[in-house]
Amino acid sequence: MSQHRALPAAPPSAPEHREGAWAIGFTAMGCPCEVLVDTDDPERAEVVASVARNEALRIERKFSRYRGDNIVHRIHSAGGAPVAVDDETAALIDYAATCHDMSSGAFDITTGALRRVWTFDGREAAPTDAAIAAALAHVGWQRVTWRDHVLTLPHGMEIDFGGIGKEYAVDRAAALVADDGSGPAALVNFGGDLVATRERREGRPWTIGIEDPARPGEAAAYKVELLSGGALATSGDARRFVTSGGKRLGHILDPRTGWPVMGAPRSVTVLASTCLEAGTLTTLACLAGERAREFLEAQGVRHWIL
Amino acid sequence: MVGASPLRRRLSAAACMLATAGIARTARAQSWQLDGSALVYGEKARTNVVEPVARITRLFGNGANLYSQLTFDSMTGATPTGAVVTRTTQTTTSASGTTHTNTVGTLPTSPFSDNRFALDLGGAMPLGLVTPQTAIHLSHEKDYQSAGISGSLGIDAPGHLTTLTVGGGYNRDEVNPIGGIPVGLTSSDVTGESSRPKDVTTAIAGLSRVLSRRLLVGANFSVMHETGYLTEPYKVVSIVDPNATPSLGDDGLANAPTSTLASETLIHENRPSERWRRNVYTTGVYHLTADIVYLSYRYYWDDWNIQSHTMDVKVRHDLPEQHAWIQPHIRFYTQTQARFFTFGLLTGEPIPEFASSDQRLGPLRTATLGATYGFRPSDVPGELTIRAEYLHQWGKTPSSSDVAQPDGVDLFPPLDIGTLLVGYSLQF
Numbered sequence: 001m002s003q004h005r006a007l008p009a010a011p012p013s014a015p016e017h018r019e020g021a022w023a024i025g026f027t028a029m030g031c032p033c034e035v036l037v038d039t040d041d042p043e044r045a046e047v048v049a050s051v052a053r054n055e056a057l058r059i060e061r062k063f064s065r066y067r068g069d070n071i072v073h074r075i076h077s078a079g080g081a082p083v084a085v086d087d088e089t090a091a092l093i094d095y096a097a098t099c100h101d102m103s104s105g106a107f108d109i110t111t112g113a114l115r116r117v118w119t120f121d122g123r124e125a126a127p128t129d130a131a132i133a134a135a136l137a138h139v140g141w142q143r144v145t146w147r148d149h150v151l152t153l154p155h156g157m158e159i160d161f162g163g164i165g166k167e168y169a170v171d172r173a174a175a176l177v178a179d180d181g182s183g184p185a186a187l188v189n190f191g192g193d194l195v196a197t198r199e200r201r202e203g204r205p206w207t208i209g210i211e212d213p214a215r216p217g218e219a220a221a222y223k224v225e226l227l228s229g230g231a232l233a234t235s236g237d238a239r240r241f242v243t244s245g246g247k248r249l250g251h252i253l254d255p256r257t258g259w260p261v262m263g264a265p266r267s268v269t270v271l272a273s274t275c276l277e278a279g280t281l282t283t284l285a286c287l288a289g290e291r292a293r294e295f296l297e298a299q300g301v302r303h304w305i306l
Numbered sequence: 307m308v309g310a311s312p313l314r315r316r317l318s319a320a321a322c323m324l325a326t327a328g329i330a331r332t333a334r335a336q337s338w339q340l341d342g343s344a345l346v347y348g349e350k351a352r353t354n355v356v357e358p359v360a361r362i363t364r365l366f367g368n369g370a371n372l373y374s375q376l377t378f379d380s381m382t383g384a385t386p387t388g389a390v391v392t393r394t395t396q397t398t399t400s401a402s403g404t405t406h407t408n409t410v411g412t413l414p415t416s417p418f419s420d421n422r423f424a425l426d427l428g429g430a431m432p433l434g435l436v437t438p439q440t441a442i443h444l445s446h447e448k449d450y451q452s453a454g455i456s457g458s459l460g461i462d463a464p465g466h467l468t469t470l471t472v473g474g475g476y477n478r479d480e481v482n483p484i485g486g487i488p489v490g491l492t493s494s495d496v497t498g499e500s501s502r503p504k505d506v507t508t509a510i511a512g513l514s515r516v517l518s519r520r521l522l523v524g525a526n527f528s529v530m531h532e533t534g535y536l537t538e539p540y541k542v543v544s545i546v547d548p549n550a551t552p553s554l555g556d557d558g559l560a561n562a563p564t565s566t567l568a569s570e571t572l573i574h575e576n577r578p579s580e581r582w583r584r585n586v587y588t589t590g591v592y593h594l595t596a597d598i599v600y601l602s603y604r605y606y607w608d609d610w611n612i613q614s615h616t617m618d619v620k621v622r623h624d625l626p627e628q629h630a631w632i633q634p635h636i637r638f639y640t641q642t643q644a645r646f647f648t649f650g651l652l653t654g655e656p657i658p659e660f661a662s663s664d665q666r667l668g669p670l671r672t673a674t675l676g677a678t679y680g681f682r683p684s685d686v687p688g689e690l691t692i693r694a695e696y697l698h699q700w701g702k703t704p705s706s707s708d709v710a711q712p713d714g715v716d717l718f719p720p721l722d723i724g725t726l727l728v729g730y731s732l733q734f
């Protein structure tokens with residue numbers, strides 16, 4: 001979502017038959033999305049996929065940082081004044097606040113100013129300490145006043161739902177698709193973050209490959225077979241990094257230091273019951289840097305690290 | 307897999323709430339839920355109850371559930387017979403068919419011990435916006451049997467913000483006291499009948515509505531119709547000799563005897579064979595930023611002239627460590643007396659059609675103070691809860707000022723009840 005500019009939404013692809021299910025692809029939130037529907041009827045699959053796509057586009061419109069007509073724009077243009085937000089935005093902010101609290105400040109949706117001083121395009125280009133210090137003055141959830149649907153963001157600060165928005169969209173789309181459980185099982189995959197709504201017909205598994213970021217396009221490093229519903233999310237720094245003093249630094253920024261986290265794995269995948277939970281755990285694991293594996297083991301969660 | 311960490315449980319709950327808010331019936335995994343609890347209840351110097359309960363629930367992926375619950379009560383102790391407090395020794399019959407002598411100056415009680423077994427089975431099945439539920443209930447004591455069936459229909463408005471519930475139930479009970487059914491308002495123990503039935507029919511209608519993300523309100527109204535043998539077979543009423551009691555109450559009540567009362571008679575109580583009971587119950591649940599406040603108020607009235615008000619407040623507060631929480635609880639209750647409630651009848655006066663000295667039909671107030679503590683132990687899966695409650699009950703003795711109790715005799719002495727509950731819940 002974070003890298004996407006507001007473009008007219010491309011139409012979804014024609015259904016493609018794949019191992020007993022119909023797959024429909026589309027683009028939303030700046031990434032390739034796909035819905036796999038466990039049915040023999042391609043028209044039914046298109047209906048299911050359109051429900052997921054509509055929800056993805058709705059959430060993108062509502063929470064994108066690159067639009068002039070949504071709640072994020074209203075918050076950013078308030079100039080430090082309080083802004084009343086709707087229930088859904090409030091629920092997302094509550095969730096982000098919970099994550100901030102639980103991670104002792106490592107998880108933060110106000111790192112926008114910091115992101116602007118770091119450019120993760122592989123160059124030898126760490127910003128100066130002064131630039132980082134200046135950016136940090138506009139970073140930190142603890143500077144925000146958040147009470148009962150009213151958000152007061154100090155002037156110059158930004159919020160960004162990019163870290164949770166895509167996972168949230170996957171969960172919402174999957175929940176809408178699952179509805180009352182009477183329809184076909186489906187797998188909703190938005191840019192690699194995915195939810196399987198429930199078990200497939202005839203005991204078939206949902207098979208998901210985890211790609212090694214160092215070998216894009218090659219055979220999957222791991223295969224995960226889901227026999228029932230579940231969510232997988234992956235974080236990593238495969239393509240986005242910066243080098244400093246010969247060291248490769250990932251794009252996961254610690255808002256408390258202003259620096260990228262050292263020693264974060266290239267790829268972390270977590271299995272959980274919701275995509276939000278899985279995605280937040282991968283982010284927290286990356287923020288733990290070299291202790292990512294230790295962190296995930298302590299959470300008692302299925303995970304794959306590359 | 308290792309058990310989920312506190313961080314993960316909190317995250318999981320927060321993510322689940324956000325991901326599913328406002329979405330109807332998200333597909334859930336099938337699972338089992340096991341709930342077990344043990345309740346210890348003690349009235350100071352009276353009844354003691356130990357009640358273990360075990361319940362197993364099967365949760366299905368489509369939101370349906372089936373449960374089965376077993377309850378066992380072991381009750382021992384002493385229960386007030388209804389006889390007035392006197393300065394002489396009294397002898398009464400008892401629930402277990404023996405006799406018992408009370409000490410002077412205390413409320414006459416009768417010792418008993420009984421065990422109750424109960425089985426409850428039920429289930430719910432969501433069908434789109436409508437959720438039918440049904441349950442059956444069976445219980446057995448040596449002198450009381452009960453069997454019942456109930457059903458309800460929950461109807462969600464589109465959007466799932468408003469839910470209407472309508473339901474009803476029917477219970478058939480059988481009262482078979484030790485020694486047979488006594489003859490009401492006589493001293494005789496013999497009617498020749500060993501048991502009498504009691505039928506209870508209930509109807510309920512309720513509405514709940516989510517007003518905002520933080521506020522949920524609900525109201526329901528229920529009517530219960532009871533017919534049959536509603537009398538408590540072991541309860542008695544004292545007939546007090548006015549010549550032996552220097553002070554008389556102004557409404558036919560026998561006041562505290564202050565001198566010897568050698569010739570007091572005890573008769574079995576007698577209640578009407580029909581009762582209409584009505585309840586209006588309102589609740590509000592408010593989510594503060596972190597804490598949750600539960601408020602409720604109940605107004606009850608019946609055609610025995612009992613009216614009661616119950617105010618209840620609970621606050622759930624999450625503690626920072628170990629996924630633990632604490633919930634303080636306070637409740638006030640006040641009730642007026644049934645029209646045939648009496649502390650005692652007078653010798654020579656005509657005996658009314660109905661009379662009972664059962665304190666539960668008397669004018670009383672209670673205050674309850676308690677707290678529940680819940681936590682997830684680090685080395686055991688599941689959640690443990692511990693609830694402790696203390697209840698104080700005040701009776702209202704006859705109002706006239708000459709109810710002098712010079713030697714500390716109280717017709718309706720205060721009562722203290724302590725409750726301790728330990729519960730365990732596990733989903734797997």
